[in-house]
Amino acid sequence: MIKVAPSILSANFVDLKPDIEVAQKGGADLLHIDVMDGQFVPNLSFGPGMVAAIRPITSMPLDCHLMIENPERFVSQFCEAGADIVGVHVESTPHIYRALEMIKQHGVKAEVVLNPGSPVSLIQDVLPIVDQVLVMTVNPGFGGQKFIAQMTSKIQQLNQLRQTGENDFKIEVDGGINDDTVGEVYQAGADIAVAGSYVFNSEDPIAQIKKLKLRTKS
Numbered sequence: 001m002i003k004v005a006p007s008i009l010s011a012n013f014v015d016l017k018p019d020i021e022v023a024q025k026g027g028a029d030l031l032h033i034d035v036m037d038g039q040f041v042p043n044l045s046f047g048p049g050m051v052a053a054i055r056p057i058t059s060m061p062l063d064c065h066l067m068i069e070n071p072e073r074f075v076s077q078f079c080e081a082g083a084d085i086v087g088v089h090v091e092s093t094p095h096i097y098r099a100l101e102m103i104k105q106h107g108v109k110a111e112v113v114l115n116p117g118s119p120v121s122l123i124q125d126v127l128p129i130v131d132q133v134l135v136m137t138v139n140p141g142f143g144g145q146k147f148i149a150q151m152t153s154k155i156q157q158l159n160q161l162r163q164t165g166e167n168d169f170k171i172e173v174d175g176g177i178n179d180d181t182v183g184e185v186y187q188a189g190a191d192i193a194v195a196g197s198y199v200f201n202s203e204d205p206i207a208q209i210k211k212l213k214l215r216t217k218s
């Protein structure tokens with residue numbers, strides 16, 4: 001069964017706490033926090049202060065997806081704010097290896113993220129040091145976009161790479177996940193699915209989380 005990480009980008013910004021509580025009650029495995037700087041992506045969202053504010057109100061692991069230029073400037077702040085996983089885009093820095101090492105030095109799980117236009121070969125040399133790979137299945141920056149179906153083969157490729165036993169990482173997918181697309185990414189090898197609009201733009205977020213899990217029950 002796939003793990004589900006609801007993204008608070010589609011939650012109620014005026015009153016996040018009830019949405020976070022409902023996600024946890026629905027069996028969410030992680031809470032996904034999308035961090036945007038207006039440079040790497042054409043949108044702005046949350047900073048480390050938001051992570052620090054959420055930390056005491058949930059026991060779900062906090063999965064921080066940094067969509068910011070030169071993330072090594074901020075990884076320490078996110079780790080110290082209480083992140084359990086910090087994801088950095090390979091396209092966002094010439095020093096991806098350093099950024100990932102910095103995250104690990106804080107005892108936090110290090111994740112490398114791939115944009116839809118980036119091939120798996122771009123991250124091959126950091127695979128031995130990452131805990132997780134995040135495959136973007138939409139162009140980063142906004143919730144509520146359509147799943148890019150061609151990304152399924154990228155998930156399969158990554159899944160094959162870890163079968164060799166040399167690397168041990170989880171595969172997470174992000175963007176356009178719903179009850180139509182979740183089965184396909186799970187079959188391809190995804191372990192964790194981020195879901196924003198599918199969960200929070202619904203009258204019944206708990207039912208939505210359960211549906212994603214049921215669709216992948218083998």
Ligand SMILES: O=C(CO)[C@@H](O)[C@H](O)COP(=O)(O)O
Nearest residue numbers: 140141143144175176196197
């Ligand atoms: O990182 C991002 C967008 O950049 C995501 O985490 C979105 O927040 C997912 O939203 P949905 O596609 O599930 O609505």
Ligand SMILES: [Co+2]
Nearest residue numbers: 034065174194
């Ligand atoms: Co995200």
